[in-house]
Amino acid sequence: LSLAPGQSFLLAKTSDVHERKQTEMALFESERRMTTLIANLSGAVYRYELPALRQGLHHDRPAAFLSDGTSILTGQMMSPFARGQQHHSLGALILPEDRPALQAALESAIAGSGRFDVTYRLRHGPSGVRWVSESGCVQQRPDCSWTVDGHITDITAERHARETELVFRTLVTQSHTGFVSLNLDGRVLEANQPFCVMAGVESPEQLLGRPLELFMP
Numbered sequence: 130l131s132l133a134p135g136q137s138f139l140l141a142k143t144s145d146v147h148e149r150k151q152t153e154m155a156l157f158e159s160e161r162r163m164t165t166l167i168a169n170l171s172g173a174v175y176r177y178e179l180p181a182l183r184q185g186l187h188h189d190r191p192a193a194f195l196s197d198g199t200s201i202l203t204g205q206m207m208s209p210f211a212r213g214q215q216h217h218s219l220g221a222l223i224l225p226e227d228r229p230a231l232q233a234a235l236e237s238a239i240a241g242s243g244r245f246d247v248t249y250r251l252r253h254g255p256s257g258v259r260w261v262s263e264s265g266c267v268q269q270r271p272d273c274s275w276t277v278d279g280h281i282t283d284i285t286a287e288r289h290a291r292e293t294e295l296v297f298r299t300l301v302t303q304s305h306t307g308f309v310s311l312n313l314d315g316r317v318l319e320a321n322q323p324f325c326v327m328a329g330v331e332s333p334e335q336l337l338g339r340p341l342e343l344f345m346p
Contacts, residue, residue, distance in 0.1 A: 172282035173198040189220035204254030222252040260288040
């Protein structure tokens with residue numbers, strides 16, 4: 130500060146920012162851990178911040194956050210989703226006939242606990258389709274806006290496995306051929322009715338857990 134010719138002074142202020150720096154470092158570490166956690170999760174993690182939830186699906190709107198797993202889940206580049214392009218929203222990839230199930234799950238969550246779980250199909254790449262499972266949480270803020278946080282995972286392999294098993298069990302049940310499944314000790318795990326007739330018993334329950342050799346002399 131120059132007060133007069135030949136009279137200059139230095140004015141300085143020193144502040145204690147130790148607590149602020151500690152808070153900043155803790156926040157940085159928390160964000161780093163969250164980023165690492167999300168990166169190691171299978172599927173995609175999202176957050177939507179919406180003025181209202183009664184106007185279609187949350188996935189029809191630009192997301193406040195979408196994890197990089199979205200690219201693997203959809204078979205598409207991540208950048209259009211990050212830019213919030215409407216035709217690259219997740220909602221545009223949900224099969225039309227599956228949208229009502231997701232809408233119903235959201236409405237039930239709003240009216241109840243706020244949590245929802247739903248299974249539906251998502252277009253993948255240029256021509257593929259994936260079964261996905263979505264778990265989310267709906268919360269209303271004091272200003273009456275909403276947040277929707279959730280996690281979407283690909284369950285295509287599990288779905289196909291269950292469908293294959295169901296077809297197999299249906300064929301076994303309806304077949305006139307005897308079928309039996311054993312463990313490594315030769316004990317019966319499963320059997321159909323035609324096999325029971327061959328073994329001379331009335332129902333599969335009489336075979337379960339018993340050595341097959343007892344019925345096959």
